[in-house]
Amino acid sequence: MKLYLGMIVIGGMLVLGACSEEEQPIVNDTMEEEEMEENVVEEEVVEETETSEEETPEEPSTDASEATMGEASPLLKKGESTSFVFSEAGEFSIYCEPHPVMKMNVVVEEGAELSGDVSLEIVDYEFSEETITVAPGTVITWTNQDSAQHNVAFE
Numbered sequence: 001m002k003l004y005l006g007m008i009v010i011g012g013m014l015v016l017g018a019c020s021e022e023e024q025p026i027v028n029d030t031m032e033e034e035e036m037e038e039n040v041v042e043e044e045v046v047e048e049t050e051t052s053e054e055e056t057p058e059e060p061s062t063d064a065s066e067a068t069m070g071e072a073s074p075l076l077k078k079g080e081s082t083s084f085v086f087s088e089a090g091e092f093s094i095y096c097e098p099h100p101v102m103k104m105n106v107v108v109e110e111g112a113e114l115s116g117d118v119s120l121e122i123v124d125y126e127f128s129e130e131t132i133t134v135a136p137g138t139v140i141t142w143t144n145q146d147s148a149q150h151n152v153a154f155e
């Protein structure tokens with residue numbers, strides 16, 4: 001009799017285990033991706049940072065606008081990015097509109113080592129490079145890794 005009860009208990013645990021495993025994918029399917037991302041931002045889940053980093057490198061050069069004085073990107077939420085093309089040689093002072101203390105410089109110079117697509121980050125209220133020298137035609141993409149919103153603005 002004891003053995004029989006034991007079997008029932010084990011059987012019940014197996015069924016429960018199977019159910020809880022099945023429930024997770026169903027919940028994920030019904031939640032829209034946008035809602036999930038918003039939840040992540042609000043809850044500030046540290047583990048999810050890796051996921052947003054993986055999503056980052058997606059065709060940086062497609063919607064890049066020309067780097068021009070007075071130009072500014074929209075505010076970037078965590079994980080969002082913005083790209084600018086630096087076609088003209090010269091020096092560009094960049095800052096963040098909500099936090100003007102955040103500054104960096106882009107020097108565009110013929111023959112510079114960096115060219116093509118360059119990725120920078122905005123982390124802990126700082127641009128990941130203070131000064132960066134790139135060749136004309138370089139596309140720089142900034143990705144915000146902070147929960148606070150930042151942008152990329154040209155003086």
Ligand SMILES: [Cu+2]
Nearest residue numbers: 096099150151
């Ligand atoms: Cu900022």
